[in-house]
Amino acid sequence: MNLLPSLAGMAAAVTGHLALPHIDYLSILPIMIMLGGAVAIIGWSSLLRRPLDVTWVTSLTVLTATAALTMSLFQWYSVLHSGAHTHIDGAVVMDGFSVLVSVLVTCATFVSAVVGDSWLRREDVRGPEYHVLMLVSASGAMTMGVANDLIVVFLGLEILSIALYVLAAFNPRRAESGEAALKYFVLGAFSSAVFVYGIALVYGATGTSNLPQIADFLARNVALHDGLLLAGLALLLVGFGFKIAAVPFHLWTPDVYQGSPTPVTGFMAAVAKAGGFAALLRVFVSSFHLLRADWQPPVWVLACITLVLGAVVALLQQDIKRMLAYSSINHAGFILLGLQAATARGVEASLYYLFVYSFMVIGTFGVISVVAGRGDRDHGLETYRGLASRQPWLAGALVVLLLAQAGVPFTTGFVAKLEVVTAAVHGGSTALAVVAMVTAAIAAFFYLRVGVLMYTPAQNGTGEDGDMAAALGGAAPSSDDPVLVGVGEAGSITVGALGSAPPVPAGAAFGIALCVVVTVVFGIWPQPLTAFAHHATLVLAP
Amino acid sequence: MSVPASWYLALSAVVFSIGALGVLVRRNVLVMFMCVELMLNAANLALVTFARQLNDIGGEALVFFVLVVAAAEVVVGLGIVVAIFRRRRGTTADDLHLMKG
Numbered sequence: 321m322n323l324l325p326s327l328a329g330m331a332a333a334v335t336g337h338l339a340l341p342h343i344d345y346l347s348i349l350p351i352m353i354m355l356g357g358a359v360a361i362i363g364w365s366s367l368l369r370r371p372l373d374v375t376w377v378t379s380l381t382v383l384t385a386t387a388a389l390t391m392s393l394f395q396w397y398s399v400l401h402s403g404a405h406t407h408i409d410g411a412v413v414m415d416g417f418s419v420l421v422s423v424l425v426t427c428a429t430f431v432s433a434v435v436g437d438s439w440l441r442r443e444d445v446r447g448p449e450y451h452v453l454m455l456v457s458a459s460g461a462m463t464m465g466v467a468n469d470l471i472v473v474f475l476g477l478e479i480l481s482i483a484l485y486v487l488a489a490f491n492p493r494r495a496e497s498g499e500a501a502l503k504y505f506v507l508g509a510f511s512s513a514v515f516v517y518g519i520a521l522v523y524g525a526t527g528t529s530n531l532p533q534i535a536d537f538l539a540r541n542v543a544l545h546d547g548l549l550l551a552g553l554a555l556l557l558v559g560f561g562f563k564i565a566a567v568p569f570h571l572w573t574p575d576v577y578q579g580s581p582t583p584v585t586g587f588m589a590a591v592a593k594a595g596g597f598a599a600l601l602r603v604f605v606s607s608f609h610l611l612r613a614d615w616q617p618p619v620w621v622l623a624c625i626t627l628v629l630g631a632v633v634a635l636l637q638q639d640i641k642r643m644l645a646y647s648s649i650n651h652a653g654f655i656l657l658g659l660q661a662a663t664a665r666g667v668e669a670s671l672y673y674l675f676v677y678s679f680m681v682i683g684t685f686g687v688i689s690v691v692a693g694r695g696d697r698d699h700g701l702e703t704y705r706g707l708a709s710r711q712p713w714l715a716g717a718l719v720v721l722l723l724a725q726a727g728v729p730f731t732t733g734f735v736a737k738l739e740v741v742t743a744a745v746h747g748g749s750t751a752l753a754v755v756a757m758v759t760a761a762i763a764a765f766f767y768l769r770v771g772v773l774m775y776t777p778a779q780n781g782t783g784e785d786g787d788m789a790a791a792l793g794g795a796a797p798s799s800d801d802p803v804l805v806g807v808g809e810a811g812s813i814t815v816g817a818l819g820s821a822p823p824v825p826a827g828a829a830f831g832i833a834l835c836v837v838v839t840v841v842f843g844i845w846p847q848p849l850t851a852f853a854h855h856a857t858l859v860l861a862p
Numbered sequence: 863m864s865v866p867a868s869w870y871l872a873l874s875a876v877v878f879s880i881g882a883l884g885v886l887v888r889r890n891v892l893v894m895f896m897c898v899e900l901m902l903n904a905a906n907l908a909l910v911t912f913a914r915q916l917n918d919i920g921g922e923a924l925v926f927f928v929l930v931v932a933a934a935e936v937v938v939g940l941g942i943v944v945a946i947f948r949r950r951r952g953t954t955a956d957d958l959h960l961m962k963g
Contacts, residue, residue: 478931498946513901520905524912
């Protein structure tokens with residue numbers, strides 16, 4: 321009855337001394353653009369009678385991502401000239417680190433949007449939801465990059481994850497898609513709950529959830545009974561471990577990667593990992609730097625088993641998406657090397673690795689999405705036998721991207737692996753660096769296996785295959801000419817004259833070409849990107 | 863007369879453990895959702911207790927964020943369950959075995 325007056329009274333009492341924080345909108349402008357773009361697209365399409373055309377949605381998404389990318393670069397300029405700052409009452413930070421994460425995520429969204437465009441057309445999915453959810457999810461990852469408070473990290477994590485749960489379930493015609501979404505959801509929600517409990521314990525132990533204030537507290541107080549704090553730290557590590565798919569919290573990864581629509585898998589591997597690692601690096605290296613003697617050993621063990629299990633189990637896989645899921649676990653181990661070093665150099669190396677890995681993995685899954693054909697079903701390794709003779713450009717792109725993932729020189733993957741291993745050696749964990757190198761050698765084997773398979777001629781065992789080979793032999797020379805127009809050109813590229821080898825759609829071709837170009841160009845000429853990562857230091861430098 | 867804060871924390875730890883165990887042991891997806899809710903609410907209880915102890919309103923503010931996020935999470939989760947239920951009868955996690963793992 322008298323609840324309302326009392327509430328009003330409370331509000332008045334509160335507003336009496338409630339000082340709203342000053343909001344510097346530049347610090348969150350890229351995030352606002354991504355969210356605003358998502359709202360605009362879904363609002364506009366809901367006003368129309370028919371579903372919005374995919375071309376429109378893709379164009380708008382690309383435009384939004386480009387605008388956010390431009391704003392991120394503007395932020396970069398601001399950080400270079402006036403230094404790093406915290407904004408909105410210390411909840412959000414604008415430093416080189418956050419800008420690099422924003423740039424990474426917007427680029428990943430850009431490429432995923434064009435790759436996803438081809439998938440949507442092939443599967444005949446109407447409506448803007450795919451792109452809208454991707455934009456929302458990306459804004460979550462960017463929030464994790466700028467977060468300077470544990471609760472902002474949590475909000476970013478949830479914005480990222482909840483949109484991804486829906487994206488994983490996005491293919492209504494495949495039962496695996498729903499199953500993947502449910503598995504991802506249950507384990508994701510479980511890890512979020514663990515993460516929140518970790519926040520609660522850290523808050524209880526330090527009296528604040530603000531990252532610099534936590535660091536400040538740890539610098540001023542020597543905790544005699546720090547059980548609460550360490551328990552909180554352990555729970556935070558478990559929560560992050562699920563998101564970045566570190567062993568033993570990786571159980572969802574193969575199933576979810578396999579079941580999700582293929583472009584979504586690429587986006588998930590790039591952006592969810594980037595968001596998770598961004599927050600993990602910031603929380604552990606900047607806030608809990610003084611406790612590094614406590615968290616470095618567990619992270620050492622985590623990195624070690626993640627590296628080994630990811631590489632070894634990937635050898636046994638017969639499904640390319642499962643294989644790449646384990647390979648992404650192996651990559652997570654490499655990125656953990658940078659965290660384990662707990663130095664500025666380690667953070668820099670991890671960021672660089674994340675940046676180049678996102679291009680490699682989105683491109684790789686783009687190729688897989690094209691090869692899988694209508695229905696997104698053919699993911700067996702045998703599908704790739706003889707791909708080079710059917711679709712030489714596609715096979716070439718996949719080889720380049722897989723070699724980059726293996727860490728072959730003259731690709732970005734080589735520089736990335738070199739950087740993290742060097743950081744680990746400088747950080748004093750030479751044994752871990754050796755383990756990483758050994759697993760890189762193991763991993764090279766399964767990447768090369770796919771490459772060799774693609775350049776092995778298709779078997780003439782069954783009649784159909786024989787016909788295909790015959791058709792290929794007869795018509796291949798004439799069909800090579802259209803390829804010369806270039807991969808990045810608009811319009812379909814007709815590769816091979818086989819009826820069963822569909823032309824690579826324009827969107828996917830553009831996205832894959834972009835990934836290959838970034839991977840090769842910055843592999844040969846790594847200075848710009850390494851310099852970018854070098855300046856992307858944390859506001860609270862260790 | 864007042865209950866010491868440590869009791870609340872102990873209760874929160876117990877509820878969290880029940881929730882975690884439930885997610886890992888129970889096979890019905892809806893029960894698993896409920897167990898996740900238990901875990902989140904255990905965290906909320908801990909946050910409020912710490913906020914009282916520290917005499918700081920920050921912890922109580924965090925609870926609102928967690929509540930909203932929990933609600934959003936359940937909406938999506940139930941949506942996924944409905945989508946799967948259209949294909950098959952029942953919501954037992956063991957039925958979901960198209961993919962190994």
